[in-house]
Amino acid sequence: MTYLLRHGLLVGPDAVRVADVLVREGRIAEVGDTLDAPAGATVIDVEGCWVGPGFVDLHSHLREPGREAAENIESGARAGAVGGYCALVAMPNTEPALDNVALVSYVLDKGARTPLDVAVAGAITQGREGRHLAPLAEMAALGVRLFTDDGTGVQDPSLMRRALDYARPLGVRLAQHCEDEALAARGSMNEGVLSSRLGLVGRPALAEELMVMRDIELVRLTGAAMHFLHLSTARSLALVSAARRDGLDVTCEVTPHHLTLDETACAGFDAHFKVHPPLRGADDVSALRRSLRDGLFDAVATDHAPHAPELKDRAFDEAPAGMLGLEHAGALTYEALGSEQCDPVTFFAVLSRGPARVAQLRASDRRVRHSAHGGALVAGEDANLTVFDPRSEWTARRDQLQSRARNTPYDGRPLRGRVTTTIAKGQLVVHEGKLQ
Amino acid sequence: MITSIRGRNLLTLDELTSGAILEVLDTAELFVEVNQRTIKKVPALKGRVVASLFFEESTRTRLSFETAAKRLSADVLSLAVASSSVKKGESLRDTIATIDALGIDAVVMRHQSSGAAHQVSGYVPHVRVINAGDGLHQHPTQGLLDAFTVRQVLAERVHAKGSETGQDLFRGLHVLIVGDVRHSRVARSDIAAYSALGAEVRVAAPGTLLPACLDGWPLSVVEDFDEALEWADVVGVLRLQRERGTGSFVPSLSEFTETYGLTVERARRLRPSTIIMHPGPMNRGVEIDSAVADLPSAVIERQVSNGVPIRMAALYLSVTGTPEETTL
Numbered sequence: 001m002t003y004l005l006r007h008g009l010l011v012g013p014d015a016v017r018v019a020d021v022l023v024r025e026g027r028i029a030e031v032g033d034t035l036d037a038p039a040g041a042t043v044i045d046v047e048g049c050w051v052g053p054g055f056v057d058l059h060s061h062l063r064e065p066g067r068e069a070a071e072n073i074e075s076g077a078r079a080g081a082v083g084g085y086c087a088l089v090a091m092p093n094t095e096p097a098l099d100n101v102a103l104v105s106y107v108l109d110k111g112a113r114t115p116l117d118v119a120v121a122g123a124i125t126q127g128r129e130g131r132h133l134a135p136l137a138e139m140a141a142l143g144v145r146l147f148t149d150d151g152t153g154v155q156d157p158s159l160m161r162r163a164l165d166y167a168r169p170l171g172v173r174l175a176q177h178c179e180d181e182a183l184a185a186r187g188s189m190n191e192g193v194l195s196s197r198l199g200l201v202g203r204p205a206l207a208e209e210l211m212v213m214r215d216i217e218l219v220r221l222t223g224a225a226m227h228f229l230h231l232s233t234a235r236s237l238a239l240v241s242a243a244r245r246d247g248l249d250v251t252c253e254v255t256p257h258h259l260t261l262d263e264t265a266c267a268g269f270d271a272h273f274k275v276h277p278p279l280r281g282a283d284d285v286s287a288l289r290r291s292l293r294d295g296l297f298d299a300v301a302t303d304h305a306p307h308a309p310e311l312k313d314r315a316f317d318e319a320p321a322g323m324l325g326l327e328h329a330g331a332l333t334y335e336a337l338g339s340e341q342c343d344p345v346t347f348f349a350v351l352s353r354g355p356a357r358v359a360q361l362r363a364s365d366r367r368v369r370h371s372a373h374g375g376a377l378v379a380g381e382d383a384n385l386t387v388f389d390p391r392s393e394w395t396a397r398r399d400q401l402q403s404r405a406r407n408t409p410y411d412g413r414p415l416r417g418r419v420t421t422t423i424a425k426g427q428l429v430v431h432e433g434k435l436q
Numbered sequence: 437m438i439t440s441i442r443g444r445n446l447l448t449l450d451e452l453t454s455g456a457i458l459e460v461l462d463t464a465e466l467f468v469e470v471n472q473r474t475i476k477k478v479p480a481l482k483g484r485v486v487a488s489l490f491f492e493e494s495t496r497t498r499l500s501f502e503t504a505a506k507r508l509s510a511d512v513l514s515l516a517v518a519s520s521s522v523k524k525g526e527s528l529r530d531t532i533a534t535i536d537a538l539g540i541d542a543v544v545m546r547h548q549s550s551g552a553a554h555q556v557s558g559y560v561p562h563v564r565v566i567n568a569g570d571g572l573h574q575h576p577t578q579g580l581l582d583a584f585t586v587r588q589v590l591a592e593r594v595h596a597k598g599s600e601t602g603q604d605l606f607r608g609l610h611v612l613i614v615g616d617v618r619h620s621r622v623a624r625s626d627i628a629a630y631s632a633l634g635a636e637v638r639v640a641a642p643g644t645l646l647p648a649c650l651d652g653w654p655l656s657v658v659e660d661f662d663e664a665l666e667w668a669d670v671v672g673v674l675r676l677q678r679e680r681g682t683g684s685f686v687p688s689l690s691e692f693t694e695t696y697g698l699t700v701e702r703a704r705r706l707r708p709s710t711i712i713m714h715p716g717p718m719n720r721g722v723e724i725d726s727a728v729a730d731l732p733s734a735v736i737e738r739q740v741s742n743g744v745p746i747r748m749a750a751l752y753l754s755v756t757g758t759p760e761e762t763t764l
Contacts, residue, residue, distance in 0.1 A: 192648070193650075196649045198551065199550035199551075199571050200573075201572075269552075310529075313529045314527065315547065315548075315549030315571075316549060316551045316555075
């Protein structure tokens with residue numbers, strides 16, 4: 001198929017310009033001021049919209065295998081596509097956990113049947129139990145580039161050191177869910193005045209920050225590469241930024257919900273606002289937003305965490321943690337970057353180019369049938385493109401989701417900016433905001 | 437802030453104005469008289485259905501609520517959770533929907549999770565929800581009956597009816613709350629009630645049994661427990677919640693008793709007029725010595741008997757709604 005994106009604002013790695021983009025046979029064929037539409041080309045008018053490299057999510061819980069009632073790879077990919085995503089990294093806390101070649105291959109095969117690229121983050125330890133290393137080298141040979149026990153962090157510092165030592169020569173990156181479980185024990189929201197008043201056991205910021213500190217020092221010791229998942233406090237980010245200044249190979253992400261919701265959302269005891277790490281105070285939220293604008297985060301990552309409705313109907317302390325993210329991430333990132341003040345270069349840096357770099361998805365990988373992501377929008381690149389209309393005003397609706405699950409915390413929230421078109425691997429997957 | 441619980445849920449005391457609290461107290465005073473009659477029953481809630489849903493074990497609160505509902509002539513639906521579908525994994529939403537389908541006006545609910553009553557109030561907005569204790573969060577009727585008991589005792593000393601004194605007896609009153617504040621929904625409701633009414637609240641507890649963060653709470657933490665006992669007009673002793681794992685928050689029960697128990701020796705520091713309270717059930721010999729609990733200034737049994745009129749008042753105001761409806 002051939003598509004001509006007409007008169008969009010092309011968002012490059014450093015600058016923007018108004019131009020046309022011609023997509024043919026899975027690649028960007030031509031970029032120019034005014035291109036002629038070849039015969040048979042579908043012309044899409046994107047005037048006033050931003051055209052950038054397709055979004056890449058570093059943090060998608062696709063729930064397959066094991067919890068398909070909440071989500072599967074196919075429905076997760078649909079949710080991703082309407083959210084503007086061309087590539088998803090599937091997290092390994094499935095049942096069973098993605099801790100071996102057979103399971104990783106299963107997810108890669110299922111992913112290959114979707115229009116998007118589905119990469120896999122493998123588990124660091126067998127069964128994510130934090131006791132024995134998983135076969136990192138075998139999984140790396142399949143093209144796995146990220147490893148994590150996400151859901152929980154690797155609690156044992158000695159095992160984490162061993163994992164980093166083992167990972168370093170493999171050229172892969174370990175990603176950590178930073179929360180010291182002993183300190184966060186049984187907590188269900190941010191520890192503070194509000195949790196104390198509501199009688200909910202708190203998860204202190206220190207539970208996160210202590211593990212960030214520990215892992216930075218382990219990276220310093222081992223020289224390995226590390227990614228910090230869903231940082232939620234100003235202090236965590238300051239620690240990672242300082243480590244980066246020291247020359248350590250550390251990257252980090254922030255979620256849309258930690259940028260747009262604070263702990264006061266928990267005051268009504270609605271478990272849709274329960275997430276780990278928890279929603280923090282307003283000061284942390286504004287600090288995270290500032291840091292995002294300043295380019296201190298490599299990525300906005302969704303931590304898209306589908307849960308069956310009956311589980312989110314439980315009491316706050318008994319409900320599972322996590323919320324949906326893929327379908328609203330673009331609009332929420334736009335908001336976090338200041339809406340009208342949002343810089344399109346930063347926008348695509350955190351939603352596409354940054355995460356593509358962290359996940360090593362910049363080049364295509366034939367082993368796993370992945371195309372290249374986070375490109376500069378020049379002729380010859382694989383055609384993964386997202387069109388975002390910053391003028392669009394709409395409302396998040398729980399009953400209008402592509403995900404199988406319904407646990408969005410944003411039901412009824414007015415949003416600015418919407419993905420209108422997603423071209424993944426050269427195919428028009430979303431047009432005028434609708435799945436094709 | 438909520439200025440009256442008429443026609444509203446009673447989920448927390450945090451949001452009630454002093455006027456809303458006094459309205460419950462004054463209404464309860466009318467019901468005290470009903471409870472002294474030979475026929476202890478008024479037709480106030482005749483034809484109304486009150487469901488009693490106790491997901492967590494309770495003896496006194498449950499009996500007290502059910503007695504209150506019956507004395508108001510309401511029909512009481514009592515769900516014994518231990519033998520119900522809840523044990524078979526039914527969700528809170530489904531359980532309440534089932535009960536609601538039977539046609540109810542109010543639900544009195546106790547649950548082990550903080551916020552459960554809030555959640556239920558969202559599922560059945562047409563039903564009045566009375567929180568009978570949710571997790572570590574709130575126990576509103578306990579807070580109300582504690583305030584009621586204090587006012588009753590103080591009013592008797594000046595030969596007045598509590599309702600004639602309004603809020604006056606609370607202004608500047610020294611209330612000391614002792615023990616496991618961290619795990620206590622009673623403490624959270626008591627603090628809200630006493631402070632709204634103008635009392636000065638202090639808490640005494642080991643560092644581990646204070647809530648994680650007290651910034652902005654209307655209270656101060658005492659440094660010297662013995663000195664605070666001399667300061668207090670009211671001492672509210674809290675139950676050490678061993679079932680909530682409090683054991684690991686203090687080195688041993690005996691050390692807790694040694695440092696924060698209301699022992700006979702410590703009780704000697706109290707003025708004879710100082711009111712001693714405990715929400716029950718007591719761990720005699722742990723947070724309070726048996727002999728102290730039986731002192732004339734201890735009003736623990738009176739707290740229990742005041743539970744009925746307070747719960748009658750709460751049910752009556754909450755269920756009957758508009759002021760026009762509520763002439764006795």
